[in-house]
Amino acid sequence: MPPFFPASNPCKIDMRSLDEFATAKLGEIERSNLRRTLVETTRVTGIWVERHGRRLLSFCCNDYLNLTHHPAIKEAAIAALRTYGIGAGASRLVTGNHPLFAELEARLARVKETDAACVFGSGYLANLGIIPTLVGPGDLVLIDELAHACLWAGARLSHAAVVPFRHVDVAHAEMLLRELRGRHRRALIATDGVFSMDGDLAPLPALAALAQRHDAWLLADDAHGLGVVGGGRGSNFAHGKKADVPLQMGTLSKALGAYGGYLCASAAVIDLMRNRARTLIYSTGLPPPIVAAASAALDLIERQPAYAALPLTKAKAFARRAGLAEPVSPIVPIVIGAPEAAIAASRLLEQHGFLVAAIRPPTVPAGTARLRLTFTAQHPDDEIERLAALVRRRILEQAPATAVAAQ
Ligand SMILES: *Cc1c(COP(=O)(O)O)cnc(C)c1O
Secondary structure: OOOOOOOOOOOOOOOHHHHHHHHHHHHHHHHOOOOOOOOOEEEOOOOEEEEOOEEEEEOOOOOOOOHHHOHHHHHHHHHHHHHHOOOOOOEOOOOOOOOHHHHHHHHHHHHHOOOEEEEEOOHHHHHHHHHHHHOOOOOEEEEEOOOOHHHHHHHHHOOOEEEEEOOOOHHHHHHHHHHHHHHOOOEEEEEEOEOOOOOOEOOHHHHHHHHHHOOOEEEEEOOOOOOOOHHHOOHHHOOOOOOOOOEEEEEOOOOOOOOOEEEEEOHHHHHHHHHHOHHHHOOEOOOHHHHHHHHHHHHHHHHOHHHHOHHHHHHHHHHHHHOOOOOOOOEEEEEEEOHHHHHHHHHHHHHOOEEOEEEOOOOOOOOOEEEEEEOOOOOOHHHHHHHHHHHHHHHHOOOOOOOEEOO
């Protein structure tokens, strides 16, 4: 049978200004050494990847517990696929609310010690839905200057006044609140719990106390915390005692190895999300196999906190051997400075069998292009030693003036 849509004769649309715009813009990006390309990469296991026909040990996946390839979790996804099919078929508000959501949301709320939880299509979509549901024109969002792009995007989408405070600087946030709080109806403070490009922790207990004093609502994004810090329960449990964070969002795509986002909060807030968060209402529910996988992953983390401690232990062992400051999360940045130097360092490591991403502006501030290493539970200790020796001798000692650990 011939294909239904013949491949020949694609219709050529004459929209020259559009292509000229795209080409000129790409030229600008290229000249700043910031052009990005997608490189086909096959993840063979939780730690090994294949790229350009070579097997490389990856230190740039956020799969902290290597659950993307865990046999029991894959089985949970396969079983859900057999029972419920591939896609949800509709928004959760229509017919996409398959029975697996309730179980996952109950687990999330239990781990985060909140009344309720709500799952979104992704972490990015969660923040785009949560922030405009809570604040709007006339309100105030104070945001850590290094907060993740999707917290910024959600804040801007809300049309509230968005004011950054200096990175992890509680005194600066307090000064801004004193000055600005009285002029706004509602106020929200937004921060990462674990910062995605620096690996440091937000001072959540102090921010929570500050927020309470000024009647501001604290939203902490725990994308890199759940499953890896605070006994696996996340950044609001990583400071000795539990930080009182009323809005705890995060992702199911990093340590949980699946996909999706969530908010854990009071029953009233979660109910409001289900009624008002546009990215929840107007977007299809997550595929059932993905929800089942996230649920099985969370179950594993709850039952095996010792396994969840491994990524940080490995990151610390690496830093000790490389001569870097002790990390507080499995994310270890090595700031190089110029984008081309960061790329050269990444290439060097790749020649030795290690995949380590060079992170460049605008993902990080100008002048702070870096290597970003993420450590995971199954990274072999001897390979970590080999990588540390290479980083120390060939990167840190080569450029002592510019290459420094960000912390
Ligand atoms: C990765 C990340 C997100 C986005 O989560 P996705 O589920 O991948 O969309 C949000 N916030 C932070 C801090 C992240 O690192």
